[in-house]
Amino acid sequence: MTARILDGKLLSDSVKAEVATRVEALKTRGITPGLAVVLVGSDPASQVYVRNKAAACEKAGLHSRVIRLDGDITEEALLDVVRELNGDDAVHGILVQLPLPRHMNAAKVIETIAADKDVDGFHISNAGLLMTGQPLFRPCTPYGIMKMLESEQISLWGAEAVVVGASNIVGKPMAMLMLAAGATVTLCNSKTRDLAAQTRRADVLVVATGKPGMVTGDMIKPGATVIDVGINRNDQGKLVGDVDFDSAREVAGLITPVPGGVGPMTIAMLLVNTLEAAERRAT
Numbered sequence: 001m002t003a004r005i006l007d008g009k010l011l012s013d014s015v016k017a018e019v020a021t022r023v024e025a026l027k028t029r030g031i032t033p034g035l036a037v038v039l040v041g042s043d044p045a046s047q048v049y050v051r052n053k054a055a056a057c058e059k060a061g062l063h064s065r066v067i068r069l070d071g072d073i074t075e076e077a078l079l080d081v082v083r084e085l086n087g088d089d090a091v092h093g094i095l096v097q098l099p100l101p102r103h104m105n106a107a108k109v110i111e112t113i114a115a116d117k118d119v120d121g122f123h124i125s126n127a128g129l130l131m132t133g134q135p136l137f138r139p140c141t142p143y144g145i146m147k148m149l150e151s152e153q154i155s156l157w158g159a160e161a162v163v164v165g166a167s168n169i170v171g172k173p174m175a176m177l178m179l180a181a182g183a184t185v186t187l188c189n190s191k192t193r194d195l196a197a198q199t200r201r202a203d204v205l206v207v208a209t210g211k212p213g214m215v216t217g218d219m220i221k222p223g224a225t226v227i228d229v230g231i232n233r234n235d236q237g238k239l240v241g242d243v244d245f246d247s248a249r250e251v252a253g254l255i256t257p258v259p260g261g262v263g264p265m266t267i268a269m270l271l272v273n274t275l276e277a278a279e280r281r282a283t
């Protein structure tokens with residue numbers, strides 16, 4: 001079997017087009033949804049991500065503001081910037097790009113963001129709401145993956161879902177969303193014994209480890225849906241995922257490519273979350 005490719009770029013374009021329509025509707029009521037992105041330091045990957053987020057906002061008609069701060073700024077100065085954005089009515093969503101410099105406590109910074117502007121969905125109260133089945137903001141990457149599964153009518157009801165990687169940003173919220181959709185979820189981490197035995201049971205396999213090519217075709221159940229969250233550069237400078245695409249494609253039923261899979265959906269869902277924050281405020 002050769003898997004079908006789940007095109008995240010195509011789906012993200014349709015999500016962004018729908019966002020643009022809803023933004024227009026809000027503008028007729030005098031409201032322009034606004035996203036503030038805070039970038040601390042000069043991490044090259046973060047710079048690219050932030051630029052892409054701002055460009056996507058502008059294209060969909062949202063207002064974006066990028067605040068670039070020196071890497072040696074104090075944590076208190078960053079918290080002051082966040083507090084000011086919390087009080088700014090033109091800002092509906094606040095995103096502090098991670099990772100932060102090592103002298104900062106990322107958890108404290110995230111907790112300082114107003115929960116109703118936390119479009120990343122990382123604030124402890126948003127994590128709690130997600131866990132108890134009443135989400136306000138769903139973290140963008142897992143939210144985008146749910147959209148991808150929905151667009152392909154992949155039912156999670158009673159399905160075996162396996163998530164590899166248990167980060168707060170992807171793995172844990174992914175597990176919660178799939179659990180809420182009726183899946184039996186296994187959340188694997190770096191200590192999991194016999195990872196292949198777990199992944200081989202998956203009807204839906206989500207891999208978010210940051211380790212290039214770590215899931216290979218022999219670890220996949222024939223016909224499974226494989227979602228690759230990884231974005232890594234290999235020795236030749238080529239972008240590759242956490243799944244070994246060539247071998248996985250021979251076994252899976254449906255697979256996301258890298259690039260052009262999950263990545264574009266993450267940005268699209270950030271726009272959705274920002275739009276919905278503005279819509280909530282407007283009602």
Ligand code: GUN
Binds near residue numbers: 099
């Ligand atoms: N760094 C990598 N991914 C993300 C994300 O989704 N949000 C933020 N704020 N930082 C990130």
